[in-house]
Amino acid sequence: MNTNIITLNQYLNEYFIKFEVIKIIGYKQLLINKNNRRFNHKKVILILILISLGSVILSGGVSAATISNNQTNDSSQFNNCHNPYHISIFDSSIGGNVLSNTAITQYISRTDLSNKIFNMTNQGSIILKFGNGNGPKVLICAGVHGNEPQANIAIMQYIEFIKDKNFNGTLYIIPFAIPQDTALNTRYYNGSDPNRIANINGTPGWKIVQFAKNHGINYLIDVHSGGGVDANGFIYINSKSTNNEKKLVSYIVSKTNCSTGVEDTDDPGMIRYSAHQYGINSITLETERDNIPVMDAVNAEYKMIHAGTKYLGFP
Numbered sequence: 018m019n020t021n022i023i024t025l026n027q028y029l030n031e032y033f034i035k036f037e038v039i040k041i042i043g044y045k046q047l048l049i050n051k052n053n054r055r056f057n058h059k060k061v062i063l064i065l066i067l068i069s070l071g072s073v074i075l076s077g078g079v080s081a082a083t084i085s086n087n088q089t090n091d092s093s094q095f096n097n098c099h100n101p102y103h104i105s106i107f108d109s110s111i112g113g114n115v116l117s118n119t120a121i122t123q124y125i126s127r128t129d130l131s132n133k134i135f136n137m138t139n140q141g142s143i144i145l146k147f148g149n150g151n152g153p154k155v156l157i158c159a160g161v162h163g164n165e166p167q168a169n170i171a172i173m174q175y176i177e178f179i180k181d182k183n184f185n186g187t188l189y190i191i192p193f194a195i196p197q198d199t200a201l202n203t204r205y206y207n208g209s210d211p212n213r214i215a216n217i218n219g220t221p222g223w224k225i226v227q228f229a230k231n232h233g234i235n236y237l238i239d240v241h242s243g244g245g246v247d248a249n250g251f252i253y254i255n256s257k258s259t260n261n262e263k264k265l266v267s268y269i270v271s272k273t274n275c276s277t278g279v280e281d282t283d284d285p286g287m288i289r290y291s292a293h294q295y296g297i298n299s300i301t302l303e304t305e306r307d308n309i310p311v312m313d314a315v316n317a318e319y320k321m322i323h324a325g326t327k328y329l330g331f332p
């Protein structure tokens with residue numbers, strides 16, 4: 018939007034100046050001629066032509082600028098954003114330099130968007146919002162455990178894949194759930210496992226679940242990596258899973274050949290189970306962290322994420 022306003026001003030400034038210069042030169046010439054009492058008809062005609070040419074250029078310039086401005090208005094996305102997404106700070110109390118984590122530095126491509134995300138995560142966790150709002154509302158968060166970079170790398174790949182796309186529904190993504198923990202490559206948040214305290218008021222996981230609840234999220238996908246996971250990945254499902262959760266999981270399994278399992282206990286401190294208790298369909302994705310090459314694990318995670326988003330109607 019701003020670029021087009023500048024373009025319009027540039028057009029106006031440029032052509033007004035040209036027009037004024039032509040006018041001044043023209044009138045000066047007329048004055049000189051009049052003072053000299055040697056009225057040159059050819060010169061006067063030439064000056065008049067120059068003045069009218071200035072007017073034509075001026076009006077043409079303005080209308081061209083107006084058209085290009087209107088076209089931008091027609092194609093602009095929600096909230097007049099230049100890009101089809103919004104990005105903002107989600108939790109300003111847990112910022113950190115995620116580039117201190119060598120896996121993040123090594124395996125995430127540097128683009129304008131990823132650089133922006135890396136910069137912003139110094140101030141807190143961030144949230145991206147995609148989609149036009151007409152359809153399901155989905156939240157994906159990654160890296161609530163700061164030592165599971167495969168989760169962050171895979172979700173950043175998916176963000177790069179959809180960043181220019183317009184689509185139905187609303188997709189929120191929190192790519193680094195606790196940047197300060199990713200920076201330290203640690204599982205623990207202030208000495209506790211953050212995925213066991215999501216039911217405690219004010220914790221990072223609690224804020225994610227409350228956001229999901231307050232924004233009418235239909236599906237929450239929590240992305241992790243860990244030890245002893247099949248090469249194609251693994252999905253944790255709630256023991257009393259809803260039909261919608263089951264359908265989502267079977268679709269992902271059909272596309273990726275990943276395994277699934279139910280946690281021994283439904284821990285209310287887990288983001289997945291906490292969200293499920295609020296009636297939000299919720300699953301946990303896992304990919305191998307320790308025993309296969311990082312990018313193999315990332316690819317398995319990416320396939321599960323993409324199958325899930327596809328099932329929910331997103332690109």
Ligand SMILES: [Zn+2]
Pocket residue numbers: 162165241242243
């Ligand atoms: Zn984890």
